Amino acid sequence: MKAGIVVFPGTNRERDMAIALRGVTGRAPAMIWHRDTDLPDLDLVVLAGGFSYGDYLRCGAMAAHAPIMAAVRRFAEAGGHILGVCNGFQILTETGLLPGALLRNAALRFLSQDCHLRVERNDTPFTRRWQVGDVFRTPMAHGDGNYIADDATIHALEDEGRVAFRYARPDGRVDAGDRQTNPNGSVNAIAGVFSANLRICGMMPHPEDLVDPLMGGEDGKPLFEGLVEALVR
């Protein structure tokens, strides 16, 4: 699998993501500069976390207009696979490649802590290494992770099975009204969503920061292993 990570001014989790990808693919991903206008030959484009343009104005708003994003959009239209994590998820919603928006966390504070995610479907390249209902631990670190969309969009997402992950208790129970398990206040405890063709996935938490027992576990690794399995040529 050939992966590339887009680097915007202010992106700061590209190194973490590169380590996670290198761990499963055995080779370093391409680093793609925001001002480039073309993508190299890739199986997976990753928009990594951080504070693109300082997260000023709105998270991801300015990055969504960077020159490279036209190429990313073409890549998506051609059926390419895209993973957006944290700021990357925000950028994908700002470009309209994924529905909805991410508002300030309900408690109005930056949240850096571990959370648990429940896998909602496992017939996608992103989730194939899990069973439906599996729960895994992952760090989160963001100020604006409160997922929102209008009712019609939420219904469509639910009906079409496009919710990728939900915040849950370790035992898998979901309670959107409980701040312990749904810390940023997301609608229906949504932590990640898919595009209609299931080839674009955006999520707030950071599975790339939990791929090594030394850092506390490998709970995030199945995501990357699944991608390699599915996208290897």
Place this chain on the structure above:
Amino acid sequence: MSSEKGQRPVDQDLAKEFGLTAEEYGNVLSIMGRTPSLTELGIFSVMWSEHCSYKSSRVWLKTLPTTAPWVIHGPGENAGVVDIGQGLAAIFKMESHNHPSFIEPYQGAATGVGGILRDVFTMGARPVANLNALRFGSPENPQTRRIVDGVVRGVGGYGNCVGVPTVGGEINFHPSYDGNPLVNAMTVGIARQDRIFLSAAAGVGNPVIYVGSKTGRDGIHGATMSSSEFDEDALAKRPTVQVGDPFVEKLLIEACLELMATDAIVAIQDMGAAGLTSSSVEMAGKGGVGIDLDLDAVPQRERGMTAYEMMLSESQERMLIVIRPDRTDVARAIFEKWELDFAVIGHLTETGHIVVRHQGRVEADIPLDPLADQAPIYRRPTAPAPVPAPLGPLTDPVGIEQALIRLIGCPDLASRAWVWNQYDSTVGGQTVKRPGGADAAIVKIEDTSLGLALTTDCTPRYCRADARLGGAQAVAEAWRNIVATGARPLAVTDNLNFGSPEKPEVMGQFVAAIEGMGEACRALDFPVVSGNVSLYNETRAPDGSSVSILPTPAIGGLGVLEDVAKAVGLAMPADCTLVLVG
């Protein structure tokens, strides 16, 4: 501000307002052989401020042990540098931003983090961890909540955005910090030992370049203010508050590290307190050369700035670099790529003077040697600090269970998760032990088996009871916290926060604390490689008297693990035996 001052004659009264004593101003006159210009007076006043000159503390700081076979650079550079093996060096320092954090807690703390980051990456290190040691007033004081909230948000706001994990720190509460919180920020970075950058300028004719953000009228006279007692007056006189831009800092880190991978840089220094003044004076002074600055070339954010304002501005996220002339274009291309300002604003000379030109006029021309050599040094009178009364016998035995509950619930011991949960502690993907995970935070060095153990420690109440033992205890605790993780302690940075040095009993505490620290550092082979002094931490009591903070010599300790996989944390596995040692 300067337009009014510009019209005032430079004289002893004005010098006094700038914080210079009559004797200090007399020295200025004899060095200059004439009445200085306003800009020159400004330069003297900041260079001779407590903050920049360490005039009350220098003689005592010299007594601290600073060497060991593994120390590469001790105090005197932007940060301390130690050998951690495998050709790598850890570069680290702690610095205070106490007074700005009282005026504007969010920005004060944020710019504190920004400043210490620059001290570290200016030496060629990629910052890999931040820590912060915070002291606040009584939780009952209505101001405390606002200050805590702003400071914690500010530390997180800046550190999270630049993408350096905040992995540890400490927090205490005491009424003596009511009007004077302490915000001590520490940054640790990693560099290759053969790629360490220093600040001594060299090469007459070499261009001096300015990179980063534009200069505005921010924080003019911040350095002199942070060296004066804090009261209502100071609040009224406060300069334009500096606002941090962590986004630009992140770009500056990447751009500087990219430039540092070339051979372009001769010397580099961040613009900290008294920005352009202290960076240019120190770089030229250390290199024994002169420097000519052309202020017309300085990137400016506001219109009509005077030379005085530009020389004293404390706008954030700026660096000064002496560069090889044939590499200027390489450097320009890198900074343009990162969308940062870049300007050649001067060159090195053989005059031994700093000469500042603006709009066709020479606004300052000062010989550098006497500016440095004749900076005031004071051996201020000391007196023993009053010893607090002994605590007396326990009068209210509540039973062990109640006592435990009270202890766990008290502000100084309660969980700090509400703080560290606002700090991104995992960015970078190298955090082995996050806050609360071990006695010292553990960060892996990417692509090696090495790990760093990092901690900050000080118990101010002990220091008040006995400053000498308190100073020693702080060092010993840092050492123990590192050892407890399995790491080998290497060196410390410190941040000495005290009241007014003009009070003999405060000076007594200061001297005693340094003695204690020195003793402990020598006994443990744990040298001090960098640090910072913050004096005049005083608040006005309701009766008008001035109350000093508890003596607070914060210690930042660093240790190394050859095999980071062996790091030991706090979590107790179910099947283990508890053993008490010591």
Place this chain on the structure above:
Amino acid sequence: MKVRVTVMLKDGVLDPQGKAVAHALHVLGFGGVGEVRIGRVIELELDETDPAAAREKADAMARGLLANLVIEDFVTEVVA
């Protein structure tokens, strides 16, 4: 010409910041405060002399970048 773009969350989108401010005002002893909504204002110095043209330009900027129309509405006005 100076144009002000005011961006507010759409009606019906929960505004946690507004709610928190309403609560804080109440705690501070300010009575009689109903709904509080928080938005952003962006003041743009535009190189235009015609107010209509300036507004049109600002509208385009708001649609293109300054507002996220999924959750926000905006208003532009020439202020100087």
Place this chain on the structure above:
Amino acid sequence: MKVRVTVMLKDGVLDPQGKAVAHALHVLGFGGVGEVRIGRVIELELDETDPAAAREKADAMARGLLANLVIEDFVTEVVA
């Protein structure tokens, strides 16, 4: 009565957001954009019928909570 409080950074205080947005607008191809300043608006529903009293109340709230007078200025206006 609805009152709007507009809070802007004081003149001379660095506005990192405004700077970044000005840059982004430029990259997006919007020419002729000079300074950009970003502020906050707070719309308050107040239990008052007298406009003067409503503004006075809003002023007090701005001084007490809504604006950070160390770095910000504010303006209040009755909008409905």
